[in-house]
Amino acid sequence: MAARAPEPQVLLCLGALLARWVAAGLEAVVIGEVHENMTLPCGNISETRGLVTWYRNDSEPIFLLSSNSSRPPAKPRFSLVNASSLHIEALSLQDEGNYTCGEALNETRWFQVWLQVASGPYQVEVNISTTGVLPNGTLYTTRGSQVDFSCASSSRPPPMIEWWFQAPDSKTEPFGNNLTASCFTLLLMSQNLQGNYTCLAKNLLSGRRRSVTTELLVYAPPLSDLECWAEMLPRLFLLQLTCRWDGGYPDPNFLWTEEPGGVVVGTSKLGVEMLNRSQLSDGKKFKCVGSHIAGPESGASCVVQIRSPSLLSEPMKTCFVGGNVTLTCLVSGAYPSAKILWLRNLTQPEVVVQPSSHYVISQKGQSSTLTIQNCSQDLDEGYYVCRAENPVGVREVATWLSKKFSLEHRGIVGTIVSLLLLGLAIVSGLLLYYSPVFCWKLGNTIRGQDMGDVMVLVDEEEEAEEEENAAEEEEEEEKKRRRKPMRGRPHRACIAILVVVNFERKGGGGERYRNINDERESLIGCLLHAPYWDRARNPGMCSEGN
Numbered sequence: 086m087a088a089r090a091p092e093p094q095v096l097l098c099l100g101a102l103l104a105r106w107v108a109a110g111l112e113a114v115v116i117g118e119v120h121e122n123m124t125l126p127c128g129n130i131s132e133t134r135g136l137v138t139w140y141r142n143d144s145e146p147i148f149l150l151s152s153n154s155s156r157p158p159a160k161p162r163f164s165l166v167n168a169s170s171l172h173i174e175a176l177s178l179q180d181e182g183n184y185t186c187g188e189a190l191n192e193t194r195w196f197q198v199w200l201q202v203a204s205g206p207y208q209v210e211v212n213i214s215t216t217g218v219l220p221n222g223t224l225y226t227t228r229g230s231q232v233d234f235s236c237a238s239s240s241r242p243p244p245m246i247e248w249w250f251q252a253p254d255s256k257t258e259p260f261g262n263n264l265t266a267s268c269f270t271l272l273l274m275s276q277n278l279q280g281n282y283t284c285l286a287k288n289l290l291s292g293r294r295r296s297v298t299t300e301l302l303v304y305a306p307p308l309s310d311l312e313c314w315a316e317m318l319p320r321l322f323l324l325q326l327t328c329r330w331d332g333g334y335p336d337p338n339f340l341w342t343e344e345p346g347g348v349v350v351g352t353s354k355l356g357v358e359m360l361n362r363s364q365l366s367d368g369k370k371f372k373c374v375g376s377h378i379a380g381p382e383s384g385a386s387c388v389v390q391i392r393s394p395s396l397l398s399e400p401m402k403t404c405f406v407g408g409n410v411t412l413t414c415l416v417s418g419a420y421p422s423a424k425i426l427w428l429r430n431l432t433q434p435e436v437v438v439q440p441s442s443h444y445v446i447s448q449k450g451q452s453s454t455l456t457i458q459n460c461s462q463d464l465d466e467g468y469y470v471c472r473a474e475n476p477v478g479v480r481e482v483a484t485w486l487s488k489k490f491s492l493e494h495r496g497i498v499g500t501i502v503s504l505l506l507l508g509l510a511i512v513s514g515l516l517l518y519y520s521p522v523f524c525w526k527l528g529n530t531i532r533g534q535d536m537g538d539v540m541v542l543v544d545e546e547e548e549a550e551e552e553e554n555a556a557e558e559e560e561e562e563e564k565k566r567r568r569k570p571m572r573g574r575p576h577r578a579c580i581a582i583l584v585v586v587n588f589e590r591k592g593g594g595g596e597r598y599r600n601i602n603d604e605r606e607s608l609i610g611c612l613l614h615a616p617y618w619d620r621a622r623n624p625g626m627c628s629e630g631n
């Protein structure tokens with residue numbers, strides 16, 4: 086067939102008259118399309134000199150029209166152009182056939198024209214069996230599934246159907262080799278089969294073509310498990326909730342809600358939500374639900390529970406002058422992980438301890454240690470505050486660091502002195518039991534001396550009592566008070582404190598005092614810290630700190 090492979094130029098003039106005739110002797114072939122107008126030339130004579138008469142050759146020639154104006158045309162659809170060519174309006178399929186024109190000169194010359202009428206292709210119907218249709222009409226299927234493609238169109242003569250495929254960012258290529266089948270099946274769809282599928286129906290006679298392009302997406306459910314976590318954004322102290330569900334295409338959707346209650350925190354494709362402190366409280370739970378178009382119907386979910394930090398730290402530590410001491414702060418329960426800071430509260434409130442050769446700070450997980458190297462006699466004593474902070478809450482715990490005299494003062498001498506003082510204390514206690522005035526006198530006597538540690542303790546004790554009895558201000562009043570009611574329990578408290586003072590002065594003399602010292606330190610620590618913790622956010626911390 087001459088029109089089997091239409092030239093591109095011809096394809097460009099789709100819809101125009103496709104009048105192409107191939108000279109074969111005096112014979113021509115003209116191709117027209119239904120509903121179009123068609124002009125059949127009478128031979129290749131440009132200049133007509135004789136009378137032209139047109140016939141239609143069926144079983145016998147039928148007169149159509151003549152250039153003799155006295156003979157009317159057989160049908161009004163027929164007319165003569167340039168006094169020789171036959172013009173047919175609105176072609177129909179019945180017009181297909183052989184036509185003959187005769188030019189009458191001295192002798193009649195005959196020309197034959199074969200008119201072929203093509204129609205279509207009309208509507209191209211594509212059917213792709215897929216998993217589903219997106220709201221915007223795009224088809225999608227899932228990886229590994231089977232997809233059936235079919236394409237149908239009607240034309241005369243019957244159309245040639247071709248499938249073409251275009252992957253993203255690549256050029257269109259015929260599907261398979263010379264694939265003119267209207268149906269085919271793809272097994273095991275994969276990502277590289279995602280793209281635009283085009284069914285092309287071609288009328289080989291007219292060269293007219295019509296195509297339908299369908300975008301087919303190949304979706305894949307996530308391969309991994311849904312993961313979610315909370316983290317603290319440095320500096321801003323915002324809480325960032327993150328949800329991940331990797332390996333799927335396209336990206337899943339994430340919904341973060343508060344649990345229980347289901348108040349929506351946010352929905353996104355990223356799975357990241359930012360929360361400020363006002364939205365947070367200790368123990369609150371957040372749930373992330375991931376949903377994927379190709380994933381399980383119910384999606385996947387996970388829950389995070391945020392917790393403010395809890396702290397464990399020694400309430401009291403001692404450091405030998407010239408020695409090293411390590412303060413430890415253990416953070417537990419914090420989610421997300423807390424930021425741990427050491428603060429110094431000696432002269433200025435809340436000064437952050439910066440790492441240096443003197444202060445070595447190291448953190449392992451949620452445990453931080455502050456090592457003070459080469460303790461100095463005056464500078465290092467005081468409160469050290471460990472602060473743990475996450476977006477949910479802040480906790481602080483203070484450690485009292487007291488200095489001790491150098492190591493030479495320890496040992497046997499220290500022990501002997503300790504025992505002597507212990508004895509003295511017991512005697513004092515017994516005396517006090519019978520003469521409370523002595524207790525006060527002894528206290529004053531000791532205070533008169535330059536004994537820093539004792540002073541600290543007695544002062545604290547006084548403070549505590551002063552708080553209980555706010556009315557007493559003058560020392561005279563205090564004297565009276567101490568003289569009168571101090572019987573029984575208060576006396577013993579006085580003794581206990583003296584004993585403690587004794588150990589405090591000379592403590593750490595040997596291994597066997599270690600446990601006693603620890604207990605004593607804890608006790609004093611609690612006493613000392615009580616006012617602090619009244620002011621602090623977590624009054625229970627002192628007992629926790631033990």
Ligand SMILES: *[C@@H]1O[C@H](CO)[C@@H](O)[C@H](O)[C@H]1NC(C)=O
Nearest residue numbers: 120121122123172173174175
């Ligand atoms: C065919 O010719 C008639 C009259 O000459 C005209 O009205 C009509 O628009 C033409 N149709 C086409 C499709 O060209």
Ligand SMILES: *[C@@H]1O[C@H](CO)[C@@H](O)[C@H](O)[C@H]1NC(C)=O
Nearest residue numbers: 108109110111128129130131
């Ligand atoms: C007409 O066609 C004939 C036969 O193909 C050819 O010999 C002749 O030269 C043509 N005349 C013109 C004017 O093209």
Ligand SMILES: *[C@@H]1O[C@H](CO)[C@@H](O)[C@H](O)[C@H]1NC(C)=O
Nearest residue numbers: 140141142146183185195197
């Ligand atoms: C068509 O009719 C003409 C005139 O009668 C005749 O010469 C010619 O052979 C016919 N052609 C066909 C194919 O029948």
Ligand SMILES: *[C@@H]1O[C@H](CO)[C@@H](O)[C@H](O)[C@H]1NC(C)=O
Nearest residue numbers: 136151152153154155156189
């Ligand atoms: C034209 O047709 C008429 C009527 O059929 C006829 O009488 C006349 O001779 C014809 N003219 C020519 C030039 O053939």
Ligand SMILES: *[C@@H]1O[C@H](CO)[C@@H](O)[C@H](O)[C@H]1NC(C)=O
Nearest residue numbers: 124126131166167168170172
């Ligand atoms: C009619 O003749 C004119 C001038 O010779 C030409 O330009 C035109 O194409 C012809 N029309 C047809 C339909 O052959």
Ligand SMILES: *[C@@H]1O[C@H](CO)[C@@H](O)[C@H](O)[C@H]1NC(C)=O
Nearest residue numbers: 112142181182183197198199
């Ligand atoms: C027209 O004539 C050719 C031969 O010249 C023939 O092959 C063809 O079948 C004819 N067409 C019709 C519709 O009769």
Ligand SMILES: *[C@@H]1O[C@H](CO)[C@@H](O)[C@H](O)[C@H]1NC(C)=O
Nearest residue numbers: 134135189190191192193194
């Ligand atoms: C037609 O006939 C006339 C006279 O009969 C003659 O002069 C003329 O040359 C002829 N034409 C052709 C084309 O044969």
Ligand SMILES: *[C@@H]1O[C@H](CO)[C@@H](O)[C@H](O)[C@H]1NC(C)=O
Nearest residue numbers: 219220221222223300302335
């Ligand atoms: C339809 O939506 C999908 C997913 O959002 C997108 O990939 C595709 O390009 C869209 N198609 C059209 C025709 O907008």
Ligand SMILES: *[C@@H]1O[C@H](CO)[C@@H](O)[C@H](O)[C@H]1NC(C)=O
Nearest residue numbers: 090245247259262263264265
């Ligand atoms: C079909 O393939 C053959 C060779 O593989 C080629 O010659 C021919 O042109 C192709 N046909 C089409 C319609 O692409």
Ligand SMILES: *[C@@H]1O[C@H](CO)[C@@H](O)[C@H](O)[C@H]1NC(C)=O
Nearest residue numbers: 251252253254279280281300
């Ligand atoms: C399909 O074709 C449309 C229009 O050309 C284009 O926007 C889209 O990206 C193509 N889709 C793919 C998967 O190549």
Ligand SMILES: *[C@@H]1O[C@H](CO)[C@@H](O)[C@H](O)[C@H]1NC(C)=O
Nearest residue numbers: 407408409410456457458459
């Ligand atoms: C204190 O620590 C430093 C560094 O680890 C070390 O060089 C020094 O000897 C230690 N001092 C004492 C008294 O242990």
Ligand SMILES: *[C@@H]1O[C@H](CO)[C@@H](O)[C@H](O)[C@H]1NC(C)=O
Nearest residue numbers: 430433434435468470483617
């Ligand atoms: C820290 O200093 C402030 C202000 O001087 C004081 O109120 C607070 O009690 C101190 N805290 C500790 C643990 O010493």
